[in-house]
Amino acid sequence: MKTEFIVSDMTCNHCVQTITRAVQGVAPDAAVQADLAAHRITIESAADAVALRAAIAEEGYEVQPA
Numbered sequence: 001m002k003t004e005f006i007v008s009d010m011t012c013n014h015c016v017q018t019i020t021r022a023v024q025g026v027a028p029d030a031a032v033q034a035d036l037a038a039h040r041i042t043i044e045s046a047a048d049a050v051a052l053r054a055a056i057a058e059e060g061y062e063v064q065p066a
Contacts, residue, residue, distance in 0.1 A: 003049045004066035005041045007056065010034065015061070022055040040066055 010019065016034040019041060023030050027047035034041055043052055049065075056063045 001044070001046060003043045003045065003052055005043075005053060005056065006039055006064045006066050007041055007061050008039050008064070009062050010036065010039050010041070012036070018059050019056050019061065022059045023052055026051050026055045 007015075007019065010016065013036075016036070019034070020032045023032050023043055023045070027043075027045040030043050030045035030047060030052075032041065032043050041056070045052065053063050053065075
């Protein structure tokens, strides 16, 4: 299942790495793609979108559904 989020304060590759680690902490098999210019994260995973969003938010990012 594909889940997309807007992470408005994702500004660099370090942010992408942090978000990827957070997502894979919830869903180790998740494929994470980031579009820094659009501040968009696309996640391919069977994990619940609420859990994925919470994991990103726990890292201190503002997360909105895309």
